[in-house]
Amino acid sequence: MSSPFGLHRVVEPAGVLPQQAWRLSTEDRTWPDEVVVDVEVLNLDAASYRQLREQHGEPEKVRRAVLDIVTERGKMHNPVTGSGGMLLGTVRAAGPESPLGLKPGDRIATLVSLTLTPLRIDDELASWSGESEQVPCRGTAVLFGRSIAAVLPDDLPDELALSVLDVCGAPALTDRVVREAGVEPSVLVLGGGGKSGSLSLAAARRAGAGRLVALVPTQAEADAVRASGLADDVVLADARDPVAVSEAVGTPVDVTVVCVDVPGCEHGAVLATADGGTIIFFSMATSFSAAALGAEGLAADVRMLIGNGYVPGHATFALDLLRTTPGVRDLFERRERQTPP
Amino acid sequence: MSSPFGLHRVVEPAGVLPQQAWRLSTEDRTWPDEVVVDVEVLNLDAASYRQLREQHGEPEKVRRAVLDIVTERGKMHNPVTGSGGMLLGTVRAAGPESPLGLKPGDRIATLVSLTLTPLRIDDELASWSGESEQVPCRGTAVLFGRSIAAVLPDDLPDELALSVLDVCGAPALTDRVVREAGVEPSVLVLGGGGKSGSLSLAAARRAGAGRLVALVPTQAEADAVRASGLADDVVLADARDPVAVSEAVGTPVDVTVVCVDVPGCEHGAVLATADGGTIIFFSMATSFSAAALGAEGLAADVRMLIGNGYVPGHATFALDLLRTTPGVRDLFERRERQTPP
Numbered sequence: 001m002s003s004p005f006g007l008h009r010v011v012e013p014a015g016v017l018p019q020q021a022w023r024l025s026t027e028d029r030t031w032p033d034e035v036v037v038d039v040e041v042l043n044l045d046a047a048s049y050r051q052l053r054e055q056h057g058e059p060e061k062v063r064r065a066v067l068d069i070v071t072e073r074g075k076m077h078n079p080v081t082g083s084g085g086m087l088l089g090t091v092r093a094a095g096p097e098s099p100l101g102l103k104p105g106d107r108i109a110t111l112v113s114l115t116l117t118p119l120r121i122d123d124e125l126a127s128w129s130g131e132s133e134q135v136p137c138r139g140t141a142v143l144f145g146r147s148i149a150a151v152l153p154d155d156l157p158d159e160l161a162l163s164v165l166d167v168c169g170a171p172a173l174t175d176r177v178v179r180e181a182g183v184e185p186s187v188l189v190l191g192g193g194g195k196s197g198s199l200s201l202a203a204a205r206r207a208g209a210g211r212l213v214a215l216v217p218t219q220a221e222a223d224a225v226r227a228s229g230l231a232d233d234v235v236l237a238d239a240r241d242p243v244a245v246s247e248a249v250g251t252p253v254d255v256t257v258v259c260v261d262v263p264g265c266e267h268g269a270v271l272a273t274a275d276g277g278t279i280i281f282f283s284m285a286t287s288f289s290a291a292a293l294g295a296e297g298l299a300a301d302v303r304m305l306i307g308n309g310y311v312p313g314h315a316t317f318a319l320d321l322l323r324t325t326p327g328v329r330d331l332f333e334r335r336e337r338q339t340p341p
Numbered sequence: 342m343s344s345p346f347g348l349h350r351v352v353e354p355a356g357v358l359p360q361q362a363w364r365l366s367t368e369d370r371t372w373p374d375e376v377v378v379d380v381e382v383l384n385l386d387a388a389s390y391r392q393l394r395e396q397h398g399e400p401e402k403v404r405r406a407v408l409d410i411v412t413e414r415g416k417m418h419n420p421v422t423g424s425g426g427m428l429l430g431t432v433r434a435a436g437p438e439s440p441l442g443l444k445p446g447d448r449i450a451t452l453v454s455l456t457l458t459p460l461r462i463d464d465e466l467a468s469w470s471g472e473s474e475q476v477p478c479r480g481t482a483v484l485f486g487r488s489i490a491a492v493l494p495d496d497l498p499d500e501l502a503l504s505v506l507d508v509c510g511a512p513a514l515t516d517r518v519v520r521e522a523g524v525e526p527s528v529l530v531l532g533g534g535g536k537s538g539s540l541s542l543a544a545a546r547r548a549g550a551g552r553l554v555a556l557v558p559t560q561a562e563a564d565a566v567r568a569s570g571l572a573d574d575v576v577l578a579d580a581r582d583p584v585a586v587s588e589a590v591g592t593p594v595d596v597t598v599v600c601v602d603v604p605g606c607e608h609g610a611v612l613a614t615a616d617g618g619t620i621i622f623f624s625m626a627t628s629f630s631a632a633a634l635g636a637e638g639l640a641a642d643v644r645m646l647i648g649n650g651y652v653p654g655h656a657t658f659a660l661d662l663l664r665t666t667p668g669v670r671d672l673f674e675r676r677e678r679q680t681p682p
Contacts, residue, residue, distance in 0.1 A: 005612070005639060007584065015584050017608060019638055112638050146640040169637065243348065243356050267358060271346070281629070281647070288622070288629040288647060296510065296650030297360055297453055298346055299487040306622070306629060306645035309637030 002031035004145030009118050011074065018116040018144075024074035026120040026140065032097040033145035037089040037108065039119070042135040043162070045085040048078040049133040055080070059130030066135065070121050077115040084114030085133070087141060088152070088162075099145055109165055110141070111148040111315065118142040150315035160332060161319065163195060168318035170196035170282045171203035172311035174257050177278055178203070184210030185254035188272055190239045190265055192231055193221040193331060196282055197259035199318055201230040202325040204255070213249055215239060217260075224334055228327030242267035258283050258307075266290040267298070275301045282307035343372035345486030350459050352415065359457040359485075365415035367461040367481065373438040374486035378430040378449065380460070383476040384503070386426040389419035390474040396421070400471030407476065411462050418456040425455030426474070428482060429499070440486055450506055451482070452489040452656065459483040491656035501673060502660065504536060509659035511537035511623045512544035513652035515598050518619055519544070525551030526595035529613055531580045531606055533572055534562040534672060537623055538600035540659055542571040543666040545596070554590055556580060558601075565675055569668030581605035587612040599624050599648075607631040608639070616642045623648035 002008045006018040009025045018024055030036055044052075044066075056062045070076050076084050091106040102108065110117060123138035143149055150165050152158060178187060187204040191197040192214025204212055214231035216222050217238060225234045237248040239260040245268030246252075252274035258265055263285045270291075273279050279302055281291065291304055311317075322328050343349045347359040350366045359365055371377055385393075385407075397403045411417050417425050432447040443449065451458060464479035484490055491506050493499060519526060528545040532538040533555025545553055555572035557563050558579060566575045578589040580601040586609030587593075593615035599606055604626045611632075614620050620643055622632065632645050652658075663669050 015582075017583055017639075112640070113634070116638055148637075148640050241356075242358055267361075284630050284633065286629045288627045288632075289625050291629075291647045292625065292650060293454070295647075296489075297457055298358075299453070299489050299651050300649070301651060301653055302649065304647035304649055306632045306636075306647060308641075308643065308645055309633060310640050310642060312642055 002033055002145070004033060006116065006118075006144040009142065018075075019113065022073060024118045026074045026118045026142070030093065030095060030142070032095040033099070035094045035098050035100055035102050035143040035147070035149070036092045037087070037141040037143065038092045039087055039089040039137050039139040039141050041088045042076060042114065042137050043085045043087065044076070044133045044135060045078070045081070045083040046133060048081045048083045048085065051078060051081045061130075063125050063128055063130035067121060067125055070119055075114060075117055075119050082115070084117070086110045086114060087117070088158070089141060092140075097145070100143060100147065100149060102149060102151070107152045108149040109152055109162060110143065111150055111165060111168070117147070148310060153319055155323070156319070159336070163332060163336070164199070164318050164322050165315055167196035167199060168314040169307065169309035169311060170257070170259060171199040171321055172314035172317050173280055173305070173307060174200040174203040175207045175317065176311065177280055177305070178207035178209050178255055181254050181278065184208060186211040186213070186251070187255045187257065188213045188215060188249055188253040189231070189257045189259060190215050190245070190269060191258070191260035192216055192234070193225045194259055195332065195335065197257075198225070198228065198230055198328050198331040199321055200257045200259060202321045202328050204257070205230070206321070211253070213253065215245065215248060224331060228331050230325070230327045239268055240264035242271045244268075246271040253277065256280070258286065261285050263287060264290070267294045270295050270298050270300045270302060273300070273302045278303040278305060280305045280307050343374055343486070345374060347457065347485040350483065359416075360454065363414060365459045367415045367459045367483070371434065371436060371483070373436040374440070376435045376439050376441055376443050376484040376488070376490070377433045378428070378482040378484065379433045380428055380430040380478050380480040380482050382429045383417060383455065383478050384426045384428065385417070385474045385476060386419070386422070386424040387474060389422045389424045389426065392419060392422045402471075404466050404469055404471035408462060408466055411460055416455060416458055416460050423456070425458070427451045427455060428458070429493070430482060438486070441484060441488065441490060443490060443492070448493045449490040450493055450503060451484065452491055452506060452509070458488070489651060494660055496664070497660070500677070504673060504677070505540070505659050505663050506656055508537035508540060509655040510650035510652060511598070511600060511648060512540040512662055513655035513658050514621055514646070514648060515541040515544040516548045516658065517652065518621055518646070519548035519550050519596055522595050522619065525549060527552040527554070527592070528596045528598065529554045529556060529590055529594040530572070530598045530600060531556050531586070531610060532599070532601035533557055533575070534566045535600055536673065536676065538598075539566070539569065539571055539669050539672040540662055541598045541600060543662045543669050545598070546571070547662070552594070554594065556586065556589060565672060569672050571666070571668045580609055583608035583612045585609075594618065597621070599627065602626050604628060605631070608635045611636050611639055611641045611643060614641070614643045619644040619646060621646045621648050
């Protein structure tokens, strides 16, 4: 019997989850709840690609290293960094018991890591120079019953859609928490000018937020968020300075969403949140112990959520926010212009 | 004006919270929302005491080191480990605006860290040999408006009361989450035989849990928890093995409480929890990123809470659970017998 978590594809060591496994099976036999994907592009995780470049130097050797990893492990799971990436492809076949709602011909992006996705490469990566994280690739990948994949929209450039999908858990969970928080709760987004931050602002507004505050680190970013119209108040402070955050925000808010990807933002979030309020930590730089001990040290009766990247319907929800909120798209396109290729 | 967080006692650097400060003021002037405490015993954090012993060797030098730290910093904040401990004492004076509900003569334990508690030592620690984490001490400490202190009960030995107070956030938050989770939610406690685990089992039962499962690592602990009657089912598994946890628990539960103080329990908690359910992570060994990425990788729509050590009324609630649930006291006393002094 197949497992929705892919246990049936684990070759070694036996009995662990696919992400922990050293090697996955890429055998052609497919199970009734699996989806088979014709791979088009692998997007290597930035940390993984950097490590491979540092270790192997020449692009041709980097190409060979990726091939070797996938051949040996049955997945693109960098053994040094522990990270993977995601892929783009087209659905070849969807098993009769797959709950993912995909059909042959759908162009999709996987939203679960390559570190748990069975992958076989069929073209020796002949079209990849080894000089970019974007790896053109002919190959076969498998999605499990509990995998997550999003159908790529026709009306948006791939790059823009992928950058929304990358952070789509944040607006979906913000939506849920703001709706649960009562009538017109006040909401603060730390890092409101970023990708997850701007989507979270738009989600909070749509979910019925009252006063909506964006905290940003620079005047330029403050100007951009003000121009976007996504927040009622835009305040300037270093999110790592709890006293500065608290003074900038003023009256503590009902819901705080942390989207600043630097360590040390836990205490500011606690101070800025009213008793009985909720903090959602989306930043992967969050320290569990700093949050737990910080709230205790401040005797703050706040509910603190670990931002789960998965909420049902999150991809559709985030893409729809981008389409219907001009300010969000403006901020995304501003960032793209600023990021070197 | 005084700050409920103690900002008015920060000497340097200016503008940070007391825990981040290098030095706090122990001046005799007290503010209207402060409470002044005659110190009786300092309980040094175990990691801090070990470090001091390793660095200074002789007990007399350890004694001198603690004195020097407190004299220089105005608080017992070990600069190497970053940790403190807690203290026992008697309330000398409570300001008219203090919200803590304490009165002169109350014997109390502080539940916030010594790293943020202004402290002056008045007896040069003359009664302490330097050979134990328990430091008899005549001195003066200050509590702020938002500090947390618990009145020590008359009917329990100090040691037992302190060991309950040490983990009192866990049962209080478990109570709240189980009550919010609907009618007779099923509840799993990972590490159900420990201090926070047994109190959480008792809290879940009182809050109306349906099926109540304790997961423990050894047969001896399973026997003890079974004898305590705190759980409906007691199952044996390594909490770090997600597949083993999932198989031992069977049908996923509505609420999972993680009280196992070893790293790597995040994925087991996710697998054991039903979609729409809640996980409370109390273990300080929890990894934020392992929890966030684990739930995403398993496409698990679970709510994940960072266990906040502070819930209003938590100390009274936990002590009451111990008094009224014989099985909890049995497990606490069993642990005390096993722990070398």
